[in-house]
């Protein structure tokens with residue numbers, strides 16, 4: 001079968017794209033509010049343990065699956081396993097579509113903030129609720145975001161995705177470092193640092209654990225084949241073990257930094273750490289305002305612009321999932337596949353868009369069993385796609401890799417580009433993790449998550 005697939009042009013290009021996929025709104029928007037809800041330091045520690053102990057082995061496994069099969073997730077499970085296993089691939093593509101549908105709406109908020117702060121509107125922080133309920137404005141920004149994503153994806157892998165990631169990611173890190181240092185100089189900042197760095201394990205409950213798990217998967221773009229897809233564009237001689245470690249470390253570092261930037265601000269402004277999805281949107285504009293009109297506008301708009309770019313490298317990788325499926329499996333031309341996917345995803349995102357105050361139906365979409373308040377559509381989507389489906393994806397991917405594709409073949413693939421791997425302790429650990437830790441932890445957490453979130457059954461409290 002003649003199958004010529006485009007490839008990342010360099011190792012750095014692959015790392016930048018994979019780190020670009022990983023680093024995004026998950027780190028800077030979602031991580032701080034999850035950590036805020038989950039007791040700060042305690043959440044941080046559980047999250048870090050999941051990232052290194054559980055996610056890293058799965059991350060390199062996904063990349064290896066993609067590189068070996070040279071296909072999208074659906075094709076991968078068929079080629080390396082059997083057509084019976086393609087359901088894992090379909091689950092991945094579905095999950096990518098669902099995540100992209102609401103992610104794109106939040107990306108619209110971020111881009112809107114860039115514009116508002118550029119115009120000197122620092123009051124946007126206090127008006128967050130009415131801003132996200134303004135469907136025509138946010139809808140316009142989200143549509144723009146989707147179009148830009150689709151345009152870049154339609155151009156293919158090397159031109160665009162690689163080049164943009166290489167410049168924008170370092171710029172984002174610099175500005176976040178600046179903001180964290182600035183935040184530390186604010187009054188009462190030290191209370192925020194304490195909240196973020198001194199754990200109080202008495203606060204830990206099962207909900208914190210499954211939220212930290214969902215967050216680690218989401219943040220590393222795991223459990224739904226995004227990295228299988230990127231792996232399929234990777235050259236044979238690239239070292240997956242090291243590249244995967246760099247991607248994991250960069251992602252964790254940026255999430256950590258986001259917390260270090262936000263919590264001192266939250267405490268200095270006397271706000272609640274439980275600010276939910278609005279946390280960064282409500283707190284940051286006030287801080288920019290405090291820097292004075294000129295500096296505030298420069299730093300504030302630059303921050304939201306770079307955050308838009310971080311989101312863009314993630315939406316690109318999400319969009320690549322349905323696109324690579326349509327191109328590889330359905331023989332549809334790339335340009336057409338892209339616009340079909342963009343249209344479907346945008347439409348699916350509409351309930352998330354209007355479920356933030358505009359439409360009462362989607363704002364109070366569902367009341368879970370045993371819950372006292374209704375849940376909005378976007379939160380419902382994150383509960384389904386992120387807290388439930390990603391761990392399921394991870395469960396099946398680990399089982400597939402060791403028992404169906406077989407560990408020996410996986411390890412052979414991982415050793416291309418890193419000859420020392422097979423004899424290293426990492427190999428032993430990865431084997432142990434995929435065989436035992438991942439299936440057991442993910443399987444159990446999935447069951448508990450579903451029972452707790454959707455059925456209100458609190459097994460451990």
Ligand code: PHE
Nearest residue numbers: 022024025026027218219221
């Ligand atoms: N990892 C991205 C983030 O943290 C989100 C994402 C999830 C991207 C899954 C691709 C696939 O923002």
